[in-house]
Amino acid sequence: MIPADHLLSRTLSDWQTRSDLPSAEAADVYRRFHRNGSHPAVCPDGRVVAAVQTEDATRKFLLTHEDGLQTESVIMPIEGRSGRIRHTLCLSSQIGCAMGCTFCQTATMGRVRQLTTAEIIAQWHHARHHLDAQVSNIVFMGMGEPMDNLDAVLPAIEILTDHNAAAIPASRIGVSTVGHAEGIGRFTQFMQRDGMHQIRLAVSINAGDEPTRRTLMPITRAVSMRAVRGAMQGWIDAGGRPILLEYVLIPGVNDGPDAASLLAAWIAGLPCRVNVIPYNPKVDSPWPAPTDHNVDAFIDAVARTGLPVNRRRTIGRSVMAACGQLGTA
Ligand code: SF4
Structure with missing residues (x-):
């Protein structure tokens, strides 16, 4: 019998090379x-x-791996123009996370360990075949920082795009990062491979100024916003698609009167879209969720700067499956 992991961790051509069959x-x-x-x-x-x-x-599911540790993944329904329901699958790339973002539940776990390629693909496999989800889009926005585990994530993307396996076009796969500049550089090289040009990059920015970002994202001490912007410029210069700038809006923290103009000044000249994510309170959160008024006011302020902007729909909050809430198990 062939171990399932042999197929979950390889593209078809790799499997054919290694198989005795x-x-x-x-x-x-x-x-x-x-x-x-x-x-x-x-x-x-x-x-x-x-x-x-x-x-x-929205379905959050836990997958128990061989060592008993679990990953959390989220299946989000999207209704297409024809009314047909398809699904975006949010994958985890690590168990826990070392990045310590102060608004994020996963950060409270610390990084427990990296996931293997097979463990990443197993999340898709179970969503597709055990939960019967018609997965049309993939985002690496679950537990973990994908750029901190590119040795497993990049082969996983090759399997997800392999038309003999998951057959998901690269244009429907997005990888989100805290602004891991070195990882963005490596991902940029990967994007230039045949068939990968349309893959998406998202950067979780959450502030237009360094002091505010530092309070939310400790990585800012090691990787300055200037370095993050430089890596993003490299992505665009190499032909990458416009970048999704994720902005978790936390009332009283990063929604001040200058917040939108600081963001616009920092990103000026780079093609991007701002995706405003209303903060989903983690367990024992010091901050509340923003009101619709907070969110609308910030979106209006960003729009007035000329940046394209939209709001991410809040889904799955009741089972801690929303953005930044994974890692409660
Ligand atoms: S937001 Fe992402 S990178 Fe930051 S701690 Fe949470 S899982 Fe890690």
Whole structure:
């Protein structure tokens, strides 16, 4: 029997190279395992999934890996123009996270360990085949900083885009970072490979000035906003798509009268879109969620600077599945 991880951690061509099976048979096993969820020649994936369904049909699920540690992933429904429901899957790249963002539940865990490529792909596999989600989009915005684990994340993206496996176009895959400048540089090189040009980069910025950002994101002490901007410029210069600038709006912290103009001054000249994420309070949060009035006022202020801006819909808050709330288990 073939261990499931052998197929979860490899593209088809890699699997064919390493397999003892004749090439055509290896390809058949690979395709059927990924497309049907199982194959008689492959050991069933022993990971156990537990799912929580929320009122708005967002599902957060826990996946227990071989060592008993769990990842959290979120399936978010999106209704297309035709009315058909498809799903965006938010993947975790680490168990816990070392980045220590003060607004984030996952940060309270610290970094427990890196996920392997197989453990990342297993999240897709279980969402697709055990929870029957028609996954059309992937975002690396779950637990962990993906740029801190690119050795596993980049091969995972190759498998997700492999038309013999998950077959998700690169244009529908996004990776979000705290502004890991070195990682953005490596991701920029990856983006220039055949078939990867349309992949998306999101940077969680959360402030237009360094003092405010430092209080929210300790990485700012090691990687200045200037360095982050330089890495983003490198992405654009290399032909990358406009960058999504994520801004978790926390009342009284980063929604002051100058906040939007500071952000606009910092990013001036770089193609981007600002995505305002109303803060989802973590457990024992010192801050409340912003009111709709807070959010609308900030969005108006950003729009007045000329930056494209939109608001991220808040979903899954009731089961701690919203942005920044993973890691409660
Ligand atoms: S926001 Fe992301 S990078 Fe920051 S601590 Fe949370 S999981 Fe880590």
